[in-house]
Amino acid sequence: MKTLKFAPNLVPLLLSGEKTTTWRLFDDKDLSVGDKILFLNKKTLEEVGVGEIASVEVKTLGTLTDKDWEGHERYSSDEEMYKTYRGYYGDKVGPDSEVKLIDFDFKKD
Numbered sequence: 001m002k003t004l005k006f007a008p009n010l011v012p013l014l015l016s017g018e019k020t021t022t023w024r025l026f027d028d029k030d031l032s033v034g035d036k037i038l039f040l041n042k043k044t045l046e047e048v049g050v051g052e053i054a055s056v057e058v059k060t061l062g063t064l065t066d067k068d069w070e071g072h073e074r075y076s077s078d079e080e081m082y083k084t085y086r087g088y089y090g091d092k093v094g095p096d097s098e099v100k101l102i103d104f105d106f107k108k109d
Contacts, residue, residue: 001050002035005042013073014039014048014106020071024100025089031102032056039106051106061085062095071103 004022006014013019024031033056039048059068061081075081078095085093 001038002029002031003038003040004031005040005045006048008041008043010073011041011048015108017106018071019073020103020106022102022104023072024102025085025093025097027100031100037104039109047109049106049109051104053102053104055103057101059099059101060095061093061097061099064099068101 004024006022010019031053033053035053037051037053039051040046041048057068061078075084082093082095085097089097
């Protein structure tokens with residue numbers, strides 16, 4: 001089973017069912033449709049739930065459309081989005097960065 005870690009502020013969105021999509025850059029886990037997932041709180045490493053990847057699409061951050069935001073938290077601007085992802089992945093994040101859009105099924109642990 002693969003793990004996905006989520007910032008503490010995103011855990012309530014998972015639990016409420018509002019967050020059904022995650023975006024991952026520089027995927028070192030080779031996340032694919034059908035993968036079983038253990039969801040963790042990034043700060044505490046507490047198990048939040050389990051699930052399965054339902055779909056995966058690859059784009060760049062600069063080519064995201066309104067549809068891509070369904071099930072994902074919004075940012076006030078593209079620059080805020082880049083800043084957030086730079087916090088996770090470093091200064092190499094920009095409009096040309098490849099991102100995996102991952103839709104998942106989630107069940108509370």
